[in-house]
Amino acid sequence: MHFISLLLFVLSANIDNIIVGITYGIKQLNLTSTNIMTITIIITLGTAISMYFGKIICLYINSNLANNLGSGMLIILGLWYIVDFLLSTMKIHKNKDKTNHLCYKEVLNNPEKADIDKSGSIDFKECTFLSIALTLNNSALGISASLAGLNIKITIILTFIIGILTIKLGLYIGRKCTSNFLNKYANLISGFIIILVGIIELII
Numbered sequence: 006m007h008f009i010s011l012l013l014f015v016l017s018a019n020i021d022n023i024i025v026g027i028t029y030g031i032k033q034l035n036l037t038s039t040n041i042m043t044i045t046i047i048i049t050l051g052t053a054i055s056m057y058f059g060k061i062i063c064l065y066i067n068s069n070l071a072n073n074l075g076s077g078m079l080i081i082l083g084l085w086y087i088v089d090f091l092l093s094t095m096k097i098h099k100n101k102d103k104t105n106h107l108c109y110k111e112v113l114n115n116p117e118k119a120d121i122d123k124s125g126s127i128d129f130k131e132c133t134f135l136s137i138a139l140t141l142n143n144s145a146l147g148i149s150a151s152l153a154g155l156n157i158k159i160t161i162i163l164t165f166i167i168g169i170l171t172i173k174l175g176l177y178i179g180r181k182c183t184s185n186f187l188n189k190y191a192n193l194i195s196g197f198i199i200i201l202v203g204i205i206e207l208i209i
Contacts, residue, residue, distance in 0.1 A: 045165055080204065082145060
């Protein structure tokens with residue numbers, strides 16, 4: 006049961022990778038094997054750091070409390086993803102920053118903006134910027150998953166493997182079709198999956 010929730014967590018955490026791949030594929034932007042490896046390594050390191058931080062927190066609180074806290078945080082994060090999706094759909098979000106300065110949320114919403122020099126491909130600096138944006142988006146998830154009791158080593162290994170596969174899958178989908186379905190509903194899908202993981206870890 007733990008493995009199922011672990012797998013669901015990793016898939017949910019990597020949905021953004023699919024979106025990045027689809028966006029680059031649709032816009033015919035070049036994402037090399039080196040780029041993909043760089044993105045995956047940085048995301049995996051970020052996941053490891055956030056999960057080990059969660060493990061440190063576990064040293065100071067009761068294990069049952071840590072599990073309940075982590076599971077609760079996952080459920081809350083899942084609900085936030087769903088609320089964020091609903092707010093976006095209702096167009097309540099305001100554009101607070103109209104300058105040319107890129108924040109990580111802008112890159113997540115529009116991955117092609119990582120191509121700062123508009124060259125049609127991303128260099129190492131741009132790739133790193135994109136990777137950090139994806140990593141920051143998953144940091145709270147990593148801490149929560151660790152508190153909930155998910156195995157850190159297996160999570161890290163799966164994050165690396167599935168990270169590569171999801172980016173490649175996204176690129177393939179993006180180059181074969183122009184559907185924006187997954188991009189539009191990514192937060193909603195992630196939200197429900199994360200809530201499911203939280204519930205599973207809470208009851209077992």
